[in-house]
Amino acid sequence: MPRIIGTEIPDNKPLRISFRYIYGIGPKAALELCAKADLDPEARAHTLDEDQIAKLAGILEADYVVEGGLRRQTAQDIARLRDIRCYRGDRHRRGLPCRGQRTQTNARTRKGRKKTVAGKKGVKAK
Incomplete structure (x- = not known):
């Protein structure tokens, strides 16, 4: 399970669903996050590499108040x-x-x- 901003997100769900496990991220914000990080919302979380996870964490810290x-x-x-x-x-x-x-x-x-x-x-x- 990838860990983003201290939260474990599920591996085998689409990213648009997995991001909702982060407190403060809902359906609309999850899709915006995918768009900002240039990720496919239907891709699975286990396909993310370290660079993509770091990019996501950076976007979350800069643009959203979460957790x-x-x-x-x-x-x-x-x-x-x-x-x-x-x-x-x-x-x-x-x-x-x-x-x-x-x-x-x-x-x-x-x-x-x-x-x-x-x-x-x-x-x-x-």
């Missing part, structure tokens, strides 16, 4: 929202959806498993 840098930038953005006490920052702090989704039902991914709260017992009038 640790992107994760750090995202964390800093969220921390800034928390610090300025804006609505989105408060939603991040509470672990709730930030983009206007409903929370009365659904939102289980953000809220976690159900926490059952004991309710009042029904009082029957005679």
Whole structure:
């Protein structure tokens, strides 16, 4: 498996798919990367030689924010929202959806498993 920018990409998948294993590279960026490096998007990753891998790493470092840098930038953005006490920052702090989704039902991914709260017992009038 070739290692590019600290990430192992799969050998026997097309390059346009393999590049998506790098955090921050999606479908469009993968095709752009192939075009900038003069590589066939349908070629397999195991066909790359050392010069091509070095060229790819250079292009990634120069033109894209990926992996640790992107994760750090995202964390800093969220921390800034928390610090300025804006609505989105408060939603991040509470672990709730930030983009206007409903929370009365659904939102289980953000809220976690159900926490059952004991309710009042029904009082029957005679």
